Amino acid sequence: MNAKGYLFVKKSFLFFLLSLILLSGCHDPQPDSLRFGLSRAPISLDPRFATDATSTRINRLLYHALVDFDDSLRPIPDLATWEQLSPTQYRFHLGDNGRVFHNGARLTAHDVKATYDFILDVKNASPHRGSLSLIKEINVQDADTIDFVLEKQDVLFPGRLVVGIVSAALIDSQHPFNKKPVGSDGFELVKWAESTHLFLRRRSDGQVIEFLEVKDPVVRALKLVRGEVDILQSDLSPELVTWLTKRPEIKVSKGQGTNFTYLGFNMENPVTGQFAVREAIAYAINREEIIHYLLGDAARTASSFLLPPTHWAGHPGLPAYAYSPKKARALLAQAGFSQSNPLKLSYKTSNNPFRIRIATVIQQQLAEVGIEMDLRTYDWGTFYGDIKKGHFQLYSLSWVGIKMPDIFRYVFHSSAVPPNGANRGRLKDPKIDALIEQAEAATTLDAGAAGYRELQVALFNELPYVPLWYEDHVLASRQRVSGYTLAPDGNYDGLKTVVFNK
Numbered sequence: 275m276n277a278k279g280y281l282f283v284k285k286s287f288l289f290f291l292l293s294l295i296l297l298s299g300c301h302d303p304q305p306d307s308l309r310f311g312l313s314r315a316p317i318s319l320d321p322r323f324a325t326d327a328t329s330t331r332i333n334r335l336l337y338h339a340l341v342d343f344d345d346s347l348r349p350i351p352d353l354a355t356w357e358q359l360s361p362t363q364y365r366f367h368l369g370d371n372g373r374v375f376h377n378g379a380r381l382t383a384h385d386v387k388a389t390y391d392f393i394l395d396v397k398n399a400s401p402h403r404g405s406l407s408l409i410k411e412i413n414v415q416d417a418d419t420i421d422f423v424l425e426k427q428d429v430l431f432p433g434r435l436v437v438g439i440v441s442a443a444l445i446d447s448q449h450p451f452n453k454k455p456v457g458s459d460g461f462e463l464v465k466w467a468e469s470t471h472l473f474l475r476r477r478s479d480g481q482v483i484e485f486l487e488v489k490d491p492v493v494r495a496l497k498l499v500r501g502e503v504d505i506l507q508s509d510l511s512p513e514l515v516t517w518l519t520k521r522p523e524i525k526v527s528k529g530q531g532t533n534f535t536y537l538g539f540n541m542e543n544p545v546t547g548q549f550a551v552r553e554a555i556a557y558a559i560n561r562e563e564i565i566h567y568l569l570g571d572a573a574r575t576a577s578s579f580l581l582p583p584t585h586w587a588g589h590p591g592l593p594a595y596a597y598s599p600k601k602a603r604a605l606l607a608q609a610g611f612s613q614s615n616p617l618k619l620s621y622k623t624s625n626n627p628f629r630i631r632i633a634t635v636i637q638q639q640l641a642e643v644g645i646e647m648d649l650r651t652y653d654w655g656t657f658y659g660d661i662k663k664g665h666f667q668l669y670s671l672s673w674v675g676i677k678m679p680d681i682f683r684y685v686f687h688s689s690a691v692p693p694n695g696a697n698r699g700r701l702k703d704p705k706i707d708a709l710i711e712q713a714e715a716a717t718t719l720d721a722g723a724a725g726y727r728e729l730q731v732a733l734f735n736e737l738p739y740v741p742l743w744y745e746d747h748v749l750a751s752r753q754r755v756s757g758y759t760l761a762p763d764g765n766y767d768g769l770k771t772v773v774f775n776k
Contacts, residue, residue: 307473307482308755308774310766311494311503315470315487319463320451321438322393325401327674331766332485335474337438337457338372340386345762346586347677348719349433353381354420361427361717362410366435368418375441376462376477383420387412388442390422390435405434427715429722433678460770476769483769498524498750504774506750508764511628512570518750528572529760531747532582535573535672537636537740538661542700545619546667552737554605554617555668556595558643561742563597564635568628572748576741579733580673580681582762586719587679587726592734594741602643613644620648621668624657633670662692664700672745675763679726683710686733701738 316329321337324330342352353373354366366386373381390412393400408431411423424431439458440451449456455463461483464473470487486503488494495514497503499521508531510518519526537555539546546552565573575594576582583590611617619640623633630651637647647668652660661669673681684690687710690697709732713725733739747760749768754775758768 307484309484309503311506313509318452319455335461336455340435348586362424364422372458375458382417383414385442504752508747526750528746532762533674533745535742550605550609554602556740557598558602560597572746573743587723589727589730618646622666625651699738
């Protein structure tokens with residue numbers, strides 16, 4: 275697609291947007307609360323069950339965990355420091371930070387044990403149980419000290435203890451944390467109305483934050499312009515971001531993110547199972563053009579797999595597939611395809627309009643090197659179901675919020691074909707399996723990092739994915755909002771420091 279084509283799409287969208295503005299009325303903003311627009315409301319405010327992104331981000335504001343992550347995603351203390359007493363035993367020492375629950379009770383090692391005992395009890399069906407299944411015993415030494423004994427060595431174990439701690443007494447009384455959270459962090463519940471309006475109070479100064487669900491991104495942007503919400507974070511199309519940037523009452527900023535977008539192949543398919551075909555496609559995609567015209571320069575190209583180069587186990591030295599139609603055509607010829615015998619492929623994506631636009635551009639870029647791509651769009655359930663079943667040749671998706679490098683087993687190990695994992699492309703490579711197992715067996719984080727980097731080189735040489743880009747996070751806010759900082763993983767921690775001039 276040429277520049278004029280991109281501009282036509284943008285102008286059509288903006289005409290539609292402006293028509294909505296002319297038809298919409300005004301609404302007075304709430305003077306006492308800062309209103310945060312969400313694309314989806316949280317599902318649960320119980321950290322033992324929350325898995326969706328919105329719930330996880332809001333729970334970070336309500337609950338302290340034993341462990342957090344630094345900028346390179348190495349585990350660091352939150353509630354506790356730790357020491358490794360043996361290859362299979364860790365001792366955690368609770369400090370003074372976050373030791374008082376919102377109801378005034380003191381947080382102790384007994385609460386830590388009760389939280390993790392609940393998660394590990396199979397009858398409670400916590401979705402976090404799988405990542406903690408190596409825990410053999412949890413032993414309280416005193417009110418400030420607790421030991422975790424593992425079934426086998428796991429150098430990544432401290433980074434698994436990121437579930438918010440809840441009160442043992444409230445667990446015993448079957449308190450409904452999902453709707454009435456009682457944590458120990460800097461925000462507490464005011465009320466949750468009709469599942470779409472959640473009010474939290476910042477304990478340090480009483481500032482109230484209202485989280486308001488507005489599913490449609492255009493309506494969300496209009497509410498920001500009219501003052502019905504004060505902050506939007508991400509989940510906005512580049513056209514909307516561009517439009518908001520031009521509004522004098524709005525300020526827009528961007529920050530690098532870690533969400534990884536990729537093109538996936540079916541490795542069992544006789545066509546996409548050929549390395550020359552996969553490599554030709556990698557050279558045929560002009561990622562810089564897509565990032566500039568469709569993503570509004572709100573992304574950076576990816577060369578590593580899953581983890582960003584800044585991750586402690588990421589690989590900053592992997593080469594990227596530079597756009598080269600000439601190399602793509604040569605590789606297709608090598609695979610036996612030509613103008614008289616073109617390569618024909620099907621590409622599946624969701625029916626999200628923005629994702630369709632990206633897929634359409636990729637379709638045109640592949641056509642320029644002689645690949646005829648049949649673009650097929652589906653509702654999310656059908657699309658995702660087909661991907662898990664392996665009913666595809668090409669598809670694109672994004673991995674969101676990856677922190678732990680053991681994601682490689684879940685995504686690429688031959689034992690992780692759905693429903694046992696997310697090896698949707700059916701990659702079955704003994705060398706890659708062995709490298710995954712070798713990295714997991716490392717006894718230090720540094721040794722593990724070296725192992726995961728070697729694994730990423732092997733994945734680059736096999737190419738089950740074409741790494742596309744890491745999308746930025748975008749903050750759009752009213753001028754009276756200041757002090758909010760975007761985090762690489764998209765959390766809402768900026769609300770701890772945000773200033774709202776009423």
